[in-house]
Amino acid sequence: MTRRLLRLAVTAALFVVPVSAFAQTGTVVDWGPDCYAYESNYNPATYISAAGSSLNIVGVVNGFLGPLGSIDPNGGTEYTLYMTGMTSAGTVITPGVFANTYRTVYNGGSFQIWEDTPRDAAFGTNPPNATVPSSFTDGSLFLSGFYTSLTVTFSKQNSNQQILGGNADTGEPSVANGVFTGGSALPLVSIGGRGCPFRITGGWLAKPGNFPTGYTAHFDGKIDINCPTETTPSTWGKIKSQYRD
Amino acid sequence: MRMRNYFVLMAIVAAVSLPAKVHADQFLADFRGFDYEDPNNTPGFGNVGDGYNSLGFVTQVNPALLTCNFGANEYTYQFKDLSAVSTETNAPFLFVLYSNGRFRIFEDAIGGGTAADYGTNPPNAVAPSTFADGTIILGGVVSNFVLTIDLTNNNGSFNGDIAFDEGTQQGSIPAAQLNGWTFAGLTSGGGTGTPAGYVHQVDGEIRVPDVTPTAPTSWGKVKNLYRH
Numbered sequence: 001m002t003r004r005l006l007r008l009a010v011t012a013a014l015f016v017v018p019v020s021a022f023a024q025t026g027t028v029v030d031w032g033p034d035c036y037a038y039e040s041n042y043n044p045a046t047y048i049s050a051a052g053s054s055l056n057i058v059g060v061v062n063g064f065l066g067p068l069g070s071i072d073p074n075g076g077t078e079y080t081l082y083m084t085g086m087t088s089a090g091t092v093i094t095p096g097v098f099a100n101t102y103r104t105v106y107n108g109g110s111f112q113i114w115e116d117t118p119r120d121a122a123f124g125t126n127p128p129n130a131t132v133p134s135s136f137t138d139g140s141l142f143l144s145g146f147y148t149s150l151t152v153t154f155s156k157q158n159s160n161q162q163i164l165g166g167n168a169d170t171g172e173p174s175v176a177n178g179v180f181t182g183g184s185a186l187p188l189v190s191i192g193g194r195g196c197p198f199r200i201t202g203g204w205l206a207k208p209g210n211f212p213t214g215y216t217a218h219f220d221g222k223i224d225i226n227c228p229t230e231t232t233p234s235t236w237g238k239i240k241s242q243y244r245d
Numbered sequence: 246m247r248m249r250n251y252f253v254l255m256a257i258v259a260a261v262s263l264p265a266k267v268h269a270d271q272f273l274a275d276f277r278g279f280d281y282e283d284p285n286n287t288p289g290f291g292n293v294g295d296g297y298n299s300l301g302f303v304t305q306v307n308p309a310l311l312t313c314n315f316g317a318n319e320y321t322y323q324f325k326d327l328s329a330v331s332t333e334t335n336a337p338f339l340f341v342l343y344s345n346g347r348f349r350i351f352e353d354a355i356g357g358g359t360a361a362d363y364g365t366n367p368p369n370a371v372a373p374s375t376f377a378d379g380t381i382i383l384g385g386v387v388s389n390f391v392l393t394i395d396l397t398n399n400n401g402s403f404n405g406d407i408a409f410d411e412g413t414q415q416g417s418i419p420a421a422q423l424n425g426w427t428f429a430g431l432t433s434g435g436g437t438g439t440p441a442g443y444v445h446q447v448d449g450e451i452r453v454p455d456v457t458p459t460a461p462t463s464w465g466k467v468k469n470l471y472r473h
Contacts, residue, residue, distance in 0.1 A: 026438025099393075169430075
């Protein structure tokens with residue numbers, strides 16, 4: 001009898017463990033052609049961000065997926081992105097034969113997505129300006145969160161001096177690296193009343209001619225969620241009872 | 246006379262300087278998907294001889310260049326036939342250079358069509374087939390394709406040129422814009438939702454050169470611009 005119960009308990013534990021693994025992953029927010037970065041001390045001729053430079057990003061969301069998938073960002077209501085509070089640690093160049101690689105870690109940061117009608121976001125030029133970030137931070141707060149850093153990496157091909165598209169990433173999602181913290185959609189990306197971990201990542205384009213005057217890069221990115229399935233405290237007795245006839 | 250020479254010189258300098266205006270590129274299509282290697286002759290990613298493939302969804306297009314009805318159709322993309330021909334390690338970065346391949350955008354009816362499905366461990370019964378069905382609305386030869394990977398975290402990016410040469414909407418793109426290019430960020434690890442057997446989450450765009458109108462003129466007319 002004891003052996004049978006032990007077997008049942010072990011079986012039950014095997015069923016419980018996989019359920020507590022990360023269960024909700026993938027993209028929940030996406031943006032594409034309408035998203036640009038600007039910073040306070042960036043040299044567009046050398047592609048170098050000076051240590052201490054402040055990075056900001058404004059954009060227009062073009063897709064909601066997963067738990068946010070029922071919301072249409074391309075209708076009459078506009079959803080705009082504002083990422084701010086990122087401080088450059090300075091660009092580090094890794095020289096190579098094919099290309100030199102430029103990497104900048106921006107420490108700190110938070111994002112906000114604002115819900116607004118009518119659609120009025122305008123990038124203008126030389127931000128901050130009369131419409132940036134103001135036309136991206138009007139309306140009501142839809143979703144917000146913080147992260148610890150954003151790492152931007154891209155290369156310059158040596159044969160033709162062309163800037164190649166790169167990558168931006170806040171890193172592995174974890175409670176320490178960043179979680180959703182606010183906005184009307186927070187319950188949709190929370191578990192047990194706490195915001196889920198996320199990562200912001202995507203393509204980064206510092207190639208001149210691909211962003212308005214005064215901006216420093218184009219960011220085609222998204223927010224990925226990594227949310228554990230909710231668990232409920234229980235007892236071995238309750239688990240065993242589920243396997244009794 | 247000396248003054249006149251000065252103005253001519255100014256005109257030449259100005260004429261030479263004007264083209265230095267930053268060349269602008271134009272958005273064509275936004276895509277999001279995953280990548281995998283097939284064939285994958287050598288364990289690990291980006292080895293010479295391995296084939297690079299990417300599948301996913303087209304999420305937005307430039308309506309001035311492509312006509313898409315996202316309410317009625319599913320739009321998918323495919324990169325294929327890219328074979329790694331050489332690599333360069335520049336720690337922590339790996340550059341992988343590829344032979345020419347092909348890029349395509351497909352239109353498939355949501356009602357009556359086949360919903361795209363990644364499945365696992367591609368190629369499989371549903372991928373790439375459910376991404377490469379329907380009508381090819383735009384496609385082209387991919388060249389100068391290079392992939393950059395950070396070996397410490399397996400994240401990276403890709404770049405390549407695309408010469409559009411097929412598709413029902415090829416004709417809607419002006420001839421001067423048929424030589425486009427692509428870039429994407431590649432991310433692996435937590436949160437990306439990468440299906441088993443795929444390597445990176447891919448998020449990027451197709452862009453084309455913007456066409457800036459020019460008007461033929463003469464040196465005399467240019468000089469006149471600088472005369473009182």
